[in-house]
Amino acid sequence: MIERLNDFYDQDIISVKDFDKSKFEKVFSATDKIMKMDPNERRELGRGKTLGYLFFEPSTRTRLSFQAAMALIGGSSLGIADVSSSSTKKGESLADTVRMMSIYSDVVALRHPLDGSSRFAAEISQKPVLNAGSGTEEHPTQAIQDLYTIKKEKNKIDGLKIGIIGDLKYGRTVYSLLYALSNYDVDVRLISPESLKIRADSIYEIQKKLSLKESTNLDEFIDELDVVYVTRIQKERFPDEEEYQKVRGSYKIGLDIVSKMKDNSIILHPLPRIDEISAEVDSTKQARYFAQAEYGKFTRAALLALVLNEHDL
Numbered sequence: 001m002i003e004r005l006n007d008f009y010d011q012d013i014i015s016v017k018d019f020d021k022s023k024f025e026k027v028f029s030a031t032d033k034i035m036k037m038d039p040n041e042r043r044e045l046g047r048g049k050t051l052g053y054l055f056f057e058p059s060t061r062t063r064l065s066f067q068a069a070m071a072l073i074g075g076s077s078l079g080i081a082d083v084s085s086s087s088t089k090k091g092e093s094l095a096d097t098v099r100m101m102s103i104y105s106d107v108v109a110l111r112h113p114l115d116g117s118s119r120f121a122a123e124i125s126q127k128p129v130l131n132a133g134s135g136t137e138e139h140p141t142q143a144i145q146d147l148y149t150i151k152k153e154k155n156k157i158d159g160l161k162i163g164i165i166g167d168l169k170y171g172r173t174v175y176s177l178l179y180a181l182s183n184y185d186v187d188v189r190l191i192s193p194e195s196l197k198i199r200a201d202s203i204y205e206i207q208k209k210l211s212l213k214e215s216t217n218l219d220e221f222i223d224e225l226d227v228v229y230v231t232r233i234q235k236e237r238f239p240d241e242e243e244y245q246k247v248r249g250s251y252k253i254g255l256d257i258v259s260k261m262k263d264n265s266i267i268l269h270p271l272p273r274i275d276e277i278s279a280e281v282d283s284t285k286q287a288r289y290f291a292q293a294e295y296g297k298f299t300r301a302a303l304l305a306l307v308l309n310e311h312d313l
């Protein structure tokens, strides 16, 4: 009898649109197993394997959690965190950089400012490519981490009312999260300044699968939300600094806002935050964004283990 390989083995992870509910649940179940696994057994999952990371944009959480995840499963990492110290500076193309990394590693994590960069890299790479953030387009491993956090913190995803707040135009985590949520039975509220609403082409697609309402006024929905997902205004993606200045600081989650929230609601944020959640909120029971960042290490370890191993965990 031919044994079936796990669906993720040797596959790229480029877009949440390539996932259905069963694929998400498979990663969640692998994450649960990894968290509980005996450390020696866990280190067998990545033994002798190398993660190659190529980060053409700054990162703290995604890069470090990928490295921590690889160490957790017993593998190693090498990579470029600052392209100005790589041969990109001499004019080497993205294609050749990816080609090189896929020679030196077993799986490649790429963050790049251009939409489509990860899909392009996957065509070049001899090894699976994991999209660690592509332009304003997607951040699929963040969405997996976000859904896993919701599931762990609320014990379910279906049936929840989820508010997504802030920069819905340029925030790539927002798009991946919405595509991911469209596999579940949830009510979504989108709250943003008028100029930072979800891009028209995407809202058309998302609305076909998700029940959602849009507003510029956080007060309209804050008391009914189970999950308050806050995002940073993406200053670096504005073509015009003046336009950024018009919307900076549009929403600030302080204790006044927390007092209007449901007692058992949670606040998430992909981070980094600038000033959209005040530090005094960190010690409230609703603040779960640092736990969310920690779950990211385990969801990425699960993804790496699934991509690198033929059989299910």
Ligand code: CP
Residues within 6 Å of the ligand: 058, 059, 060, 061, 062, 063, 133, 139, 142, 270, 271, 272
């Ligand atoms: N959430 C996230 O992508 O954070 P970094 O930019 O620090 O990786």
